[in-house]
Amino acid sequence: MRIAVLHGPNLNALGTREPDIYGHTTLAEIDAMLAQEATTLGVDLTSHQYQGEGEIVAALHRVAAEGAHGVLINPGAYTHYSFAIADALRCIPIPSVEIHLSNIHGREEFRSRSVTAAACVGIVAGFGAQSYPVALQALFTYLSRNR
Numbered sequence: 460m461r462i463a464v465l466h467g468p469n470l471n472a473l474g475t476r477e478p479d480i481y482g483h484t485t486l487a488e489i490d491a492m493l494a495q496e497a498t499t500l501g502v503d504l505t506s507h508q509y510q511g512e513g514e515i516v517a518a519l520h521r522v523a524a525e526g527a528h529g530v531l532i533n534p535g536a537y538t539h540y541s542f543a544i545a546d547a548l549r550c551i552p553i554p555s556v557e558i559h560l561s562n563i564h565g566r567e568e569f570r571s572r573s574v575t576a577a578a579c580v581g582i583v584a585g586f587g588a589q590s591y592p593v594a595l596q597a598l599f600t601y602l603s604r605n606r
């Protein structure tokens with residue numbers, strides 16, 4: 460099983476970015492947590508971080524064309540307004556799970572709206588860095604049942 464992880468804008472700064480909200484775990488540490496969980500599950504995982512909306516759209520099309528079976532995506536702030544990413548998630552014939560470190564429903568009002576979530580099979584939010592391995596487990600189970 461092949462799963463592609465797409466990290467959105469500003470997530471490269473995890474560890475020092477608003478640690479009271481996002482914690483002290485760096486993106487490299489999150490990728491290491493994911494790699495460890497992927498090894499346990501027997502999943503072939505790739506992971507990349509993108510600042511640009513168009514880069515994320517292109518990456519979604521690319522990973523699907525290259526044979527990924529599913530996507531884990533934290534679209535960052537694009538979550539709240541990117542219809543291009545929402546459309547790309549709907550274009551590709553593989554399921555995606557949306558991830559957030561923070562509970563987007565417990566913060567500023569503009570963050571409680573996700574335009575991308577409806578194009579995903581589910582979301583995991585609010586568990587800090589732990590949201591990532593939890594989402595990987597959830598997508599793995601979903602794919603195992605729906606292949």
Ligand code: DQA
Nearest residue numbers: 533535536558559560561570
């Ligand atoms: C985030 C939440 C977004 O509102 C924010 O813009 C981010 C991170 C999260 O993981 O909690 O960049 O996606």
